[in-house]
Amino acid sequence: MSFFSTRGESCVTASQAILHGLAPDGGLYVPAMFPSVPMNRISSFCEMDYAARAVSILKRYLEDFNIPEIEEAVRAAYNTERFDTPEIAPVKQIDDATWVLELFHGPTLAFKDMALQLLPHLTRLAAVKNGEKREISILVATSGDTGKAALEGFRDVPGTSCTVFYPQEGVSDVQKLQMVTTGGNNTHVIAVKGNFDDAQTGVKELFSSPEFVKQMEERGKILSSANSINFGRLVPQIVYYFSAYADLVNKHAITPGDPVNFCVPTGNFGDILAGYYARNMGLPVNKLICASNRNNVLTDFFNSGTYSTHRTFFKTLSPSMDILVSSNLERLLYEAADRDGALIKRWMEQLKESGSYSIGEQRRDWMADVFWGDCADNKDTLKEIGKRFLEDHYLMDPHTAVGGHVLRQYRLKTNDATPTVLLSTASPYKFAADVLRGIAGADAAEGKDAFACSEELEKLTGVPMPAQVKALKDLPVRHTAECERDAMGEAVLKAFEL
Known part of the structure; x- marks a missing residue:
């Protein structure tokens, strides 16, 4: 299968999309088509473990990887040495119509492990397939969880290095400790004096800077990304939507073919976009409920059709969602624009130059058929944590609580009684x-x-x-570097010299 840039100027294989992360024109790689998974195949997932389900989905996109390669990578990523449950991503019922998909049972206690335990294996294979001999230098901007998951995934992987930028005051204490105590000879962690959008924009600019790319090449390195802009991050996330559906069938909560809603707390839009891809592949998804915190740029976008960053940036109790520029939304826009790369490029230029763009009423209505958006502030978040524990004895982190509150609002406003899966993105002990x-x-x-x-x-x-939290207390801090927003390239080069 070929992969196209959302901005229309590049066409590559799956391995090339994973190896390079971001397209040369600044666009994101998307598949040429959505492979179909018929209902009888979805039903067969009920008899499989998580790894087998993953192989079945991944092979449909990663066509220049052979099946034994995918099987080996998947088994290395999803096992009980790395995850604390053989189910990998268990589904638990919390009330009559709501199930929680727990995505935090990996080594860093966050849903990012679902992709970042697999991505290093795919990246190494991609390098071999493309004859790449240079070191693959992973650059990551994190709002909290991606950073540690990437560091853990790429730690001491031969032929790679991993450099993570995080907002200096924009992550939780545990998230920060997880990153700055990371071991490994190929890991670097740098605090950016700014917010996540500053870090994310800075990383994108480094990828598109000929001067920086040349400086890295002179050092024998090729840039790649572990952020969700990399399709290698997105495709493993599609798997757990299918897996959750099969688990609901196994629990007799639904019968094959029944529609299901998914409620997803999201900031950068990658997690919920994977659900949209699953729906396009044939999974019976009724609604994708997009839950935002007080940085409710996505809520306003789905309601108005205008994306605008002209707003105050808030630090909230759900820091991984403290984002104003949702990168993965570009992939959804590409579908809404009938895959018109020139139009996407124009919208993204408008966003960069003026801080906003509008997609029009017709495209907004098209999105409303699938997506529904709402938000929760800090007060709502704390109330949901307390209420859910009191009523259902279920303990959830602030990000999941944002989703829980928005789900309540959705049901109140729509009277939709469709069985719903709430994605739980992190262990409560990270917050x-x-x-x-x-x-x-x-x-x-x-x-x-x-x-x-x-x-x-x-x-x-x-x-x-979790044992991972207990262990943090005694781990030495290894990474103390920090930099200004406009000095990220210098900080990377300096890190390689140390």
């Missing part, structure tokens, strides 16, 4: 202080650090603290 406040009140975390809050949360709820 223990805020989860503790939601459970025990505003003053419960006063004077306590992240570890004391975790201990108190475990005591109050009976939900075990």
Whole structure:
């Protein structure tokens, strides 16, 4: 299968799309078509484990990888040495019509592991297939979870290095500790004096800078990305939508062919876009409910058809969603624009130059057939954490709680009783202080650090603290670098010299 740039100037194979990440014209790679998965095949997933389901989906897109290669990569990524449950992504019922898809059972306790445990294997294979002898230098901007997942995935992988930029004051204490304590001889972590959008824009500019690319090539390195702009990040996420559906069938919650909603807390739009791709492949998805926090640029976009970054940036209790420029939305726009790359390029230029673009009423209505958007502020988030634990004894992190609140609003406003899967994107222990406040009140975390809050949360709820969080307390800090927004390239080059 071929992959096209959303901006119309590039066509590559699957391995090339994974190896390079971003298209030379600044666009994102998208598949030439959506392969069909008939209902009898979806039903057969009920008899498979997660890895087998993954192989069945991945082989439909990664056509220049052979099936034994995909099987080997998948088995290396999804196993009980890396995930704390053999189900990998279990589905748990929390009320009569709601199930939670838990995506945080990997090594870094966040849904990013679902893709970033697999991507290093695909990247190495892609390099071999394309005769690439240079070191593959991964550059990542993170709003909290991608960074550690990428570092963990690429740590000490031969022929690669991984450099992560994170907003200096824009991640939780546990997220920061997870990154700055990372081991490995090929990992670099750099704090950016700015927000996530500054870090993400900076990374994109480095990819499109001829001077920086040349400097890296002179050092024997080729740039690649582990952000969700890389199709190698997106395609593994499609798998867990199919897997969740099969699990609901196995639990007798639905019968094959029944429609299901998915409610997805999202900032950069990659997680929910994977659900849209699954729907286009034949999965019976009724609605994709897009849940935002106070940085509700996506909510406003789905309601108005205008995407505008002319707004205040808020630091919220769900920092991984503190984003104003949702990169993966470009892939959805490409479909809404009938794959008109020139139009996408024009919209993206408008966004860069004026901070906004409009898609028109007809395209907005087209999106509304599938997507529904709403948002939650910090008060809503804390209330949802407390309410869900009190009523259903289910402990959720702030990002999942944003989704839970938005799902309640969706049902209230639409009366839609379709069975719904809420994607749970992180362990509550990555945000223990805020989860503790939601459970025990505003003053419960006063004077306590992240570890004391975790201990108190475990005591109050009976939900075990993950071993990864316990271990953080005694790990040495290895990464202390920081840089200004306009000095990210220099910081990367300096990191390689150390």
